[in-house]
Amino acid sequence: MTPAYELVVGMEVHAQLLTQSKMFCGCSANAFDTEPNSNTCPVCLAMPGMLPVINRQAVAQTIRAGLALNCTIGAEAVFARKNYTYPDLPKGYQISQYELPQCSDGWIEIDTAHGAKRIGITRAHLEEDTGKLVHADGVSLVDLNRAGVPLLEIVTEPDLRTIEEVNEYLTRLRQLLVTIGVSSGDMEKGAMRMEANISLRPAGSSSFGTKVEIKNLNSFRAVRNALEYEIRRQSAVLATGGQVEQVTMGWLEHAGRTYVQRSKESAHDYRYFPEPDLPPLAVSREWVAELQASLPELPLARRSRFMAAYGLKLADADVLSADRGVADFFEATLQAVGGVVTPHKVAHWIMGDLFRLLNEHNLDRIPIPAAHFAELLQLVARHVINANTGSQVLKTMFSSGESAARIVERENLAQVSDANVLESAVQSLLAAHPDEVARYQAGKTQLLGWFVGQVMRETRGKANPDLVRQLLQKYL
Amino acid sequence: MTRLSADEVQHVAELVKLKLTAAEIELFASQLSAILDYAAQIQEVDTSQVPPTATVLPLRSIMRDDVTEPRLSVDEALANAPNRQDSFFKVHAILDGSQ
Numbered sequence: 001m002t003p004a005y006e007l008v009v010g011m012e013v014h015a016q017l018l019t020q021s022k023m024f025c026g027c028s029a030n031a032f033d034t035e036p037n038s039n040t041c042p043v044c045l046a047m048p049g050m051l052p053v054i055n056r057q058a059v060a061q062t063i064r065a066g067l068a069l070n071c072t073i074g075a076e077a078v079f080a081r082k083n084y085t086y087p088d089l090p091k092g093y094q095i096s097q098y099e100l101p102q103c104s105d106g107w108i109e110i111d112t113a114h115g116a117k118r119i120g121i122t123r124a125h126l127e128e129d130t131g132k133l134v135h136a137d138g139v140s141l142v143d144l145n146r147a148g149v150p151l152l153e154i155v156t157e158p159d160l161r162t163i164e165e166v167n168e169y170l171t172r173l174r175q176l177l178v179t180i181g182v183s184s185g186d187m188e189k190g191a192m193r194m195e196a197n198i199s200l201r202p203a204g205s206s207s208f209g210t211k212v213e214i215k216n217l218n219s220f221r222a223v224r225n226a227l228e229y230e231i232r233r234q235s236a237v238l239a240t241g242g243q244v245e246q247v248t249m250g251w252l253e254h255a256g257r258t259y260v261q262r263s264k265e266s267a268h269d270y271r272y273f274p275e276p277d278l279p280p281l282a283v284s285r286e287w288v289a290e291l292q293a294s295l296p297e298l299p300l301a302r303r304s305r306f307m308a309a310y311g312l313k314l315a316d317a318d319v320l321s322a323d324r325g326v327a328d329f330f331e332a333t334l335q336a337v338g339g340v341v342t343p344h345k346v347a348h349w350i351m352g353d354l355f356r357l358l359n360e361h362n363l364d365r366i367p368i369p370a371a372h373f374a375e376l377l378q379l380v381a382r383h384v385i386n387a388n389t390g391s392q393v394l395k396t397m398f399s400s401g402e403s404a405a406r407i408v409e410r411e412n413l414a415q416v417s418d419a420n421v422l423e424s425a426v427q428s429l430l431a432a433h434p435d436e437v438a439r440y441q442a443g444k445t446q447l448l449g450w451f452v453g454q455v456m457r458e459t460r461g462k463a464n465p466d467l468v469r470q471l472l473q474k475y476l
Numbered sequence: 477m478t479r480l481s482a483d484e485v486q487h488v489a490e491l492v493k494l495k496l497t498a499a500e501i502e503l504f505a506s507q508l509s510a511i512l513d514y515a516a517q518i519q520e521v522d523t524s525q526v527p528p529t530a531t532v533l534p535l536r537s538i539m540r541d542d543v544t545e546p547r548l549s550v551d552e553a554l555a556n557a558p559n560r561q562d563s564f565f566k567v568h569a570i571l572d573g574s575q
């Protein structure tokens with residue numbers, strides 16, 4: 001069944017920028033898990049007469065993100081005051097770039113069922129975070145440790161058409177920001193917080209329906225759940241001839257539903273005006289060029305290169321380029337094996353055994369040097385050990401940190417490739433199993449695998465399986 | 477002559493979380509109207525040939541290095557708070573519709 005309505009979504013993502021200090025003062029940008037209100041100063045507490053000073057690194061990180069998102073970098077950015085009253089905002093206004101943002105008119109590429117698609121980036125601008133409220137027993141408690149931490153707000157055009165596209169956009173955006181070192185991407189610590197603007201329109205229509213804004217989405221899963229919920233709710237309203245109201249909603253993760261925070265009538269009037277305490281920010285071409293040069297290869301470019309240079313399939317190249325640490329490890333290993341192991345084999349070992357071990361050890365960084373890994377793969381490629389033993393050795397490398405060669409030597413794991421030794425093992429096996437031999441000779445050739453397994457067991461897994469196979473075929 | 481309505485004054489009061497009596501609304505409506513009249517006079521100046529500006533100062537791009545500096549102690553931070561609970565500022569309950 002074709003759905004009667006088409007989904008139209010624009011996303012707003014707030015990413016916490018990686019800096020040492022807050023946006024406008026010297027308090028730490030990374031100390032909000034500590035005792036409440038232990039990370040404040042007169043500036044972020046909004047004491048009268050205190051003046052903000054712009055953090056250069058926050059501006060640099062914003063421009064780097066803008067460049068990676070193919071944005072135009074404004075020659076002059078202006079901070080404005082966004083006025084509203086709430087206890088987590090001590091000044092009574094948030095300082096945010098409004099009319100003249102740092103970055104505008106960009107795009108990011110995502111994969112869809114119909115191929116690559118560009119999602120328009122309306123703007124990416126700099127602002128400051130608010131404090132945190134804890135609600136308890138008829139009172140609210142305010143912690144300002146986080147107040148004033150620099151945030152990058154990234155706003156898309158209403159270009160997303162399915163929940164899968166939304167998820168793909170968020171995944172690619174996170175990948176990009178983490179790769180260029182602009183954000184930690186750590187969702188559990190609130191490093192990325194999202195808002196979705198969603199509307200439905202009759203399939204085939206080109207005008208937009210009434211949009212609803214959903215706030216406080218703190219995980220990709222919450223975005224997906226909230227959108228699914230709103231699609232159901234809005235479809236039901238439209239299907240019965242009703243009208244969707246233009247409201248701002250919140251998302252209750254535990255209850256699995258949205259709720260109305262504000263109606264259009266009570267919408268905030270933020271009374272923006274240029275921040276008189278901060279002179280405009282003129283960005284020189286030289287600085288922008290310097291920041292452009294500081295960007296590493298971006299994930300999608302790297303993915304294309306992995307396919308072209310190493311002959312990897314799209315799916316494999318995608319996995320290997322998604323994380324900068326993994327991608328660097330892949331290429332360092334390739335360089336170290338010096339052609340003895342194919343890129344395909346290296347990819348296979350990383351995505352198989354290595355990823356499995358990372359999972360088991362709950363690691364997000366590879367704990368062994370690429371040189372050690374390369375040595376292991378060379379030992380397998382040169383038949384010093386077989387692939388199964390290779391997996392075992394890698395496991396030991398994870399826990400002991402030793403090199404592969406050392407482990408092979410200490411545990412006497414080198415593969416038995418001595419034809420005489422294997423020949424006698426094969427002969428005694430065949431002598432001990434006349435029935436299986438007879439069945440094999442009568443045409444049940446699948447038994448070959450069983451014979452190989454028996455010899456491997458005899459030799460504690462160290463036999464060269466190809467040689468065993470050859471010998472078995474010779475004597476059977 | 478501008479004449480702000482009681483509703484407009486009431487709206488502005490809500491934005492800044494002020495509770496006003498009917499007499500105060502009446503008073504502020506006339507005072508704010510006078511201020512708007514003054515602003516209207518300024519708006520009569522022809523600025524079509526003047527580029528917009530965010531500042532009257534010649535300063536641009538004043539930035540600081542990204543380094544941390546000493547912070548206040550929790551007690552110093554909370555010294556002026558009318559109410560505190562443990563290390564928090566304590567305020568009246570804030571509801572946003574989710575409850």
Ligand SMILES: [Zn+2]
Pocket residue numbers: 022025026027039040041042043044045148
């Ligand atoms: Zn501070």
